[in-house]
Amino acid sequence: MSNTFKQVENIFNLNTKLFMNAIDGVTEDQAKERISDHNNPLNWLTTHTVWARFNTCMLLGNHAVKNPYAGMFENFKPYDPNFNYPTLADNKKEWNNATKLLTEAIDNVSEAHLAADSPWKSPIGDNSNAGTLAFLAQHESYDIGQIAFLKKYFTKEPMKY
Numbered sequence: 001m002s003n004t005f006k007q008v009e010n011i012f013n014l015n016t017k018l019f020m021n022a023i024d025g026v027t028e029d030q031a032k033e034r035i036s037d038h039n040n041p042l043n044w045l046t047t048h049t050v051w052a053r054f055n056t057c058m059l060l061g062n063h064a065v066k067n068p069y070a071g072m073f074e075n076f077k078p079y080d081p082n083f084n085y086p087t088l089a090d091n092k093k094e095w096n097n098a099t100k101l102l103t104e105a106i107d108n109v110s111e112a113h114l115a116a117d118s119p120w121k122s123p124i125g126d127n128s129n130a131g132t133l134a135f136l137a138q139h140e141s142y143d144i145g146q147i148a149f150l151k152k153y154f155t156k157e158p159m160k161y
Contacts, residue, residue: 011137022147053098060105
């Protein structure tokens with residue numbers, strides 16, 4: 001694996017820990033709460049982040065991955081207050097499942113696959129699979145930052161590194 005992609009892998013590895021730290025101490029009731037009518041609640045954010053990690057596994061070439069949240073966020077589907085999003089407990093379980101698949105996929109990805117054109121075009125200007133994966137690592141980090149903000153709002157405790 002290239003040194004450049006190794007750094008993307010490092011971000012995913014850090015995010016694995018930060019996701020769990022960012023929801024530590026948050027209750028299921030808090031996870032459903034919106035701090036305003038134009039913000040997503042924690043349960044939407046965590047479910048979206050897990051959904052995206054499963055998609056990252058698929059982009060890495062593991063097409064056998066079954067995303068348990070398929071259909072929930074495609075086409076930039078926004079928060080729906082009438083939908084019952086998975087619990088934090090469900091999302092922790094699925095995060096761990098997605099993380100195992102992500103580790104396997106990264107361990108098995110080829111340089112040719114990373115260099116190939118991505119089926120998903122990212123806004124960073126590099127339309128290779130590696131470029132799209134770098135964007136997905138940034139997107140995951142952004143989501144975790146929002147989750148960490150809400151954790152501090154609800155628990156008065158910051159996310160820990």
